[in-house]
Amino acid sequence: FLEDVKCQAKAELQASDSRYRAQRRITQLLQTELLQLYSQVEVEAPTSSTATSSPPGGRADTIT
């Protein structure tokens, strides 16, 4: 019976782990996409983007 509980626990942990891995893959794809898009925005509108929209580079400073 104890073995049973242990098996179940292990299965649950594995399920949680694979959910995490799947989500992590999505994140990585989105991150790649975002990086690409940032460089695209910067190439296409190098001046206007820094002036009109939030400059991607400077955001970290806003809080200081």
Added chain:
Amino acid sequence: FLEDVKCQAKAELQASDSRYRAQRRITQLLQTELLQLYSQVEVEAPTSSTATSSPPGGRADTIT
């Protein structure tokens, strides 16, 4: 003793789940950010972006 095993498994599962939840939040943020950026790209360069780069409308759907 059985309780003990259950407690241990529960703690491990919670830690794994917390890691998963953080990933979920990250995904959501990235999606919002991407959507915003897409609309920005469309506004700033409505013609050139559709011509030179891949169309912004269709890509986001492929990932979700």
Added chain:
Amino acid sequence: MADDPQRNFRSAYYEKVGFRGVEEKKSLEILLKDNPLDLEKLSTFSQRFPLPSMYRIHVWKVLLGILPPHSDSHALVGGYRKEQYEDIVEALEVMRYINTSTPSTHIYLRMFQLENQVLPRCSETSPPDEENEDFLSISRAMEEIVDDRVDCYWLIKCFISQFHTKFGDSMPHLPKSLEHYLSQEEPRLLNHLKVCGVLAQLPYGLWFRRCFAGCLPESSLQRVWDKVISGSCKILVFVALEILLSYKIILMGISRPDGMVKFLSNIPQENTDAIVTKAIDLWHKYCGNPVHAV
């Protein structure tokens, strides 16, 4: 158990000398060998004695739930914690919330906001509000105490979360409590504070919301946080009380409220160790030593 108000003064004294400290360290080591760890006993230990610095971070992590009671899960869970930390940092970098020049305390704040779903939109640039300042203040202090960045973030996050969950409801009552104990210990000073109209303006935010981060140097602060993390927010009242008592003569000589607040917000950093030791003694005197000896 015998009521011995001198006991904690002595233990703090022997801690320095090394004799009493060795005895306490041994009993903590025995507790830390338990598997699973007995959280109640660990809390009691840390309420009664100062934690030996070599075990402090570990005990804090266990008491705050960063590590589970079962020691054989520590490697696994520690690995999860590290991954979670790295995932969040990476995402914040990609989204350009942070970069290589961002101070670590601001990174921790962004991480905390992300996890709690209150990360402001990139375009909405607002200066940090009071709650953020409390967070940053606690982060700066924690950073002085903890070297490892992963540990540091988790300790800040769980310290603040646990503090709000456990003591959020008690917070508004602490100033009244301070007034009560001051009336017991030094009614003349209390009267002076009342007459000057400063009682409502004392730096309660610094004392209670920030748990003295930015007020006491870290070496003294960590002994106060031992008590907070192991389950007491009352200790904060006694540290505040002891600060008032220690600077009674100076305070009696000031009549302007802003002058008094200014002084109390920047107290001298020299004898804070003695202040904390006396505060812990007073706390034990009024609230009793926790039972269950180690």
